[in-house]
Amino acid sequence: MSISEIAxxxxxxxxxxNSGVGKLQLPAEVSHGLHQxxxxxxxxIEKLPADSFARNLGIAEIGVGGALLAPFIPSRLxxxxxxxxxxxxxxxxxxxxxxxxADGIRPSQAGLSLAKDSWLVAIGLGLMFFPSKRK
Known part of the structure; x- marks a missing residue:
């Protein structure tokens, strides 16, 4: 694995x-807000129970983050x-x-925290399509 791939x-x-672990013990009212x-x-997602949504989301985040951290998981996966x-x-x-x-693309002040998640998509695509060469 290359240094850039590790990063x-x-x-x-x-x-x-870390984000996932933080969601495991959130109160039900916070879980309802995340669900909404x-x-x-x-x-x-409306069909999922709102009171346990944060915990389930946390488990999913731990799974995704764990896959990234585990060196035995292929970068494409x-x-x-x-x-x-x-x-x-x-x-x-x-x-x-x-x-x-108004253009539907550029982030407003309210959307700035979500717009930064586009970086996750870019990193994921990079890992999928430009993995390091294995010998």
């Missing part, structure tokens, strides 16, 4: 695992997980008009 995996992986925000991007995760976050960005300026 592309370790830094987002550690941040995503997520349904703005992915309507099917870890990149696919990261791309899927990031794309889910981007649906929340694009499906809420308050997140973008």
């Amino acid at each position: 592309l995996r370790a830094i987002p992986g550690a941040l995503i695992v 925000a997520a349904t703005s991007g992915i309507k099917a 870890a990149g696919a997980a990261l791309t899927t995760f990031g794309a889910g976050l981007m649906t929340m960005y694009f499906n809420n008009d308050e997140n973008t300026e």
Whole structure:
């Protein structure tokens, strides 16, 4: 694994695992808020129980971050997980008009925190399509 590949995996992986661990013990009212925000991007999430949504999201984040951190997981597979995760976050960005300026692309102040998740998609695609050469 190259140094650049390690950086592309370790830094987002550690941040995503940390985010997931932080969601495991959130109160039900916070979980409801996260559930409501997520349904703005992915309507099917409405069917999931809101009171346990944060815990389930945390477990998923730990899985994605863990795949990035585990050197035995191929970069293409870890990149696919990261791309899927990031794309889910981007649906929340694009499906809420308050997140973008009038052009529907540039982030508004409210959407800035979600717009930065586009980096996760870019990193995931990089890992999927430009993995280091193995001998």
